[in-house]
Amino acid sequence: MAASRPAPEKPSLIGLSREAMAEALGKVGVPERQRRMRVSQLWHWLYVRGVSDFDAMTNVAKDLRALLKTHFTIARPEIVEEQISTDGTRKWLLRFPARGAGRPVEVETVYIPEEGRGTLCISSQVGCSLTCSFCHTGTQRLVRNLTAEEILAQLLLARDRLGDFPGADVPEGGLIPSSDRKVTNVVMMGMGEPLYNFEEVKTALLIASDGDGLSLSKRRITLSTSGVVPEIYRTGEEIGVMLAISLHAVRDDLRDMLVPINKKYPLKELMDACRAYPGLSNARRITFEYVMLEGVNDSLEDAKELTRLLKGIPAKINLIPFNPWPGTNYRCSSWEQIETFADFINSAGYASPIRTPRGRDILAACGQLKSESERMRKVDRLAYEAMMIANHGEDD
Secondary structure, X not given: OOOOOOOOOOOEOOOOOHHHHHHHHHHOOOOHHHHHHHHHHHHHHXXXXXXXXXXXXXXOOHHHHHHHHHHOEOOOOEEEEEEEOOOOOEEEEEEEOOOOOOOOEEEEEEEEEEOOEEEEEOOOEEOOOOOOOOOHHHHOOOOEEOOHHHHHHHHHHHHHHOOOOOOOOOOOOOOOOOOOOOOOEEEEOOOOOHHHOHXXXXXXXHHHOOOOOOOOOHHHEEEEEOOOHHHHHHHHHHHXXXXXXXXXXXXXXXXXXXXXXXXXXXXXXXXXXXXXXXXXXXXXXXXXXXXXXXXXXXXXXXHHHHHHHOOOOOEEEEEEEOOOOOOXXXXXXXXXXXXXXXXXXXXXXXXXXXXXXXXXXXXXXXOOOEOOHHHHOOOOOOEOOOOOOOOOOOOO
């Protein structure tokens, strides 16, 4: 007698488009004439009410709830660790179950509260295939892309923990901010390069911005890329969110070292793609992220070249004080030098906010976040970059 095989994992309904959800329901026997209505019900419960248990869907018939529980899941990822900074920043280490023959994976998600707003930094990959020399992510290899479900699950879990769904009680240890809505902005700036996982990121962000569900304004969602030029135009055309570029250098030779993808897509190609970004205007500016490295990219000449490079692009330059990590040879520019750099950029007509480091005491600041995925195979606990910006997107 053949050995029994373990039952296959249940697919999740989270992260499916309406069309894909209707198709999934059809495969388990939901009549075609009911599917549109059932999808609308499920969409409301998942993304407006934020339920993670089919039994909570009180206007769905019991037999259908039983059918859904048999075939699907809407469970949240496991919280391995939750840390809260003295400044209110929160960091979650989340574990997602194995996919197919793979292993469980873990990523970190960070919530940054500010007066009247709250920004969630979300990952798109486990690890990263890029090797930016100043970023601890470069020490961790790419494990796999996250699915649309796993990308959205980070947002849903954060809203759970913050009591951010309508009528939800704030959980023990939850946050009670001054605004009614805790997660007002989302930035795709966690682990990985979002544009190397374009389709899953696209599906997740279109669901996040759907007006009948999570209903985040596309002007409050920012996608950060190191410069995957072919996908930049598609981002504006097919997703329509705000764009951020991890720039960090104004000369090809230096950027080749700091951001090696520049060897494939050099600055001229990157700037041409930015100028062609759909919907670009003074009201929809591109944010250019620029980490300040002492003696590397922080001179007045660098500032002058930066304004020349961005000429004609509606832009904001976000200056990020470098947060050292164990083993790095880089040092943060002095505060005086950062202010001198910022003053020149401002005088040239560009907004250049200096991002205040947040969550340093829980290693949640830029460049300090850590992933546990590699720890499953190695002794070392490797880290990844999360580029959070002080003013994420434009206010409505």
